[in-house]
Amino acid sequence: xxxxxxxxxxxxxxxxxxxxxxxxxxxxxxxxxxxxxxxxxxxxxxxxxxxxxxxxxxxxxxxxxxxxxxxxxxxxxxxxxxxxxxxxxxxxxxxxxxxxxxxxxxxxxx
Amino acid sequence: xxxxxxxxxxxxxxxxxxxxxxxxxxxxxxxxxxxxxxxxxxxxxxxxxxxxxxxxxxxxxxxxxxxxxxxxxxxxxxxxxxxxxxxxxxxxxxxxxxxxxxxxxxxxxxxxxxxxxxxx
Numbered sequence: 479x480x481x482x483x484x485x486x487x488x489x490x491x492x493x494x495x496x497x498x499x500x501x502x503x504x505x506x507x508x509x510x511x512x513x514x515x516x517x518x519x520x521x522x523x524x525x526x527x528x529x530x531x532x533x534x535x536x537x538x539x540x541x542x543x544x545x546x547x548x549x550x551x552x553x554x555x556x557x558x559x560x561x562x563x564x565x566x567x568x569x570x571x572x573x574x575x576x577x578x579x580x581x582x583x584x585x586x587x588x
Numbered sequence: 589x590x591x592x593x594x595x596x597x598x599x600x601x602x603x604x605x606x607x608x609x610x611x612x613x614x615x616x617x618x619x620x621x622x623x624x625x626x627x628x629x630x631x632x633x634x635x636x637x638x639x640x641x642x643x644x645x646x647x648x649x650x651x652x653x654x655x656x657x658x659x660x661x662x663x664x665x666x667x668x669x670x671x672x673x674x675x676x677x678x679x680x681x682x683x684x685x686x687x688x689x690x691x692x693x694x695x696x697x698x699x700x701x702x703x704x705x706x707x708x
Contacts, residue, residue, distance in 0.1 A: 479650075481632065512693040516633075523683055524625075524633060526696035535696060567632055571691045576649050577623075577635040 482507065482568055482580035489586040490558045498583045500551040500568035506578055508549035512571035515544055515553045519564040528553060555585070563587045590614040592622075592684050592699035599705045605672040608702045610684035612665045618642050620686045622667040623695055624658060628680040638687065639667060674706045 483501040490496040500507065500515075507513055511531045516524035526535055528544040531551065541556045551570075555562055568580035595609040610622060624636040637648040639658040646658035657670040667684055682702050685695035 512691060514693040514695070516695070523698040523701050524685075524695075525698070526694060529694045529696075530692065565632075569633075569635075569693055569695070571693045575647075575691060577691075577693060577695075579633045579635065582632040 479506070479572055479574060479576060479578045482570060482578055484566075484568060484580040484583045486581075487584045487586065489588055491588045492558055492560065494558050495554060495556045496558060496585060497555075498553045498566055498568075498585070500553070500570075500580050502549050502551075502570055502578070504549060505574070506549075506570040506572040507546065507551055509573050510571050511546065513544070513546055513551040514569045515542075516567045516569065517562075517564045518567065524567065558585075558587055560587050590686070590697055592686060592697060594682075594684060594699040594702045597703040597705070599707065600674050601708050602674055602676060602706055604674050604706075605670060606674060606704055607668055607670045608682050608684075608704070610667045610669070610699050612667070612686070615686070617662065617665045619689075621689060622658075622660075623685045623687050624669050625683045625685060625695070625698075626652075626680045627683065627701075628677075633683070636669075641667075671704070674704075676706050678704060679706045680704060 488496045515528035518524040531546045532544045621638045623638040626634045636652040639646045659668045685698040
């Protein structure tokens with residue numbers, strides 16, 4: 479199972495919006511609404527910020543939103559803040575009953 | 589609150605074995621699976637598989653069969669990852685993470701991670 483494809487980096491100024499894409503195939507992203515997103519600041523464990531494409535766990539700011547179309551999903555961070563600087567990974571359930579992660583995107587706040 | 593607390597860093601020589609523990613608290617242990625994820629230095633996470641906390645039956649993804657064993661001690665709500673015949677390329681941070689049954693892709697929360705370094 480190949481990793482989902484994400485851009486290596488995105489950046490934005492405080493207050494701006496950034497969007498991270500996550501491209502998979504009909505065997506993963508395209509087959510289920512089971513796409514999640516994880517935030518990983520340097521030296522820490524990943525943290526779930528979006529599950530089932532667009533749902534936010536309790537405590538996650540509504541600045542984070544997710545969507546999906548076909549074989550691709552995306553994460554948008556609105557009103558970018560300095561604390562949002564981190565690596566972000568998408569993940570999807572697959573038709574092989576496994577999980578696959580994305581290649582990761584580093585978000586920089588300018 | 590829900591917590592997964594892992595054992596500390598390990599330094600091992602090639603060919604040795606290591607056992608990482610993941611102690612859980614704050615929820616009904618049998619209602620969720622425990623998953624294992626590897627993150628090599630500078631790389632993204634890689635899902636290794638999961639263990640059914642009701643039956644103790646593990647599921648390993650391709651690439652993590654043979655030298656890897658997931659196990660449980662339900663009496664202390666703890667999951668274990670054992671890796672045998674360690675190789676230098678096993679150097680990574682290993683995470684445990686809770687998930688719902690049914691593959692909903694909701695790994696939450698994660699343990700703090702255990703760094704395993706394999707070096708002679």
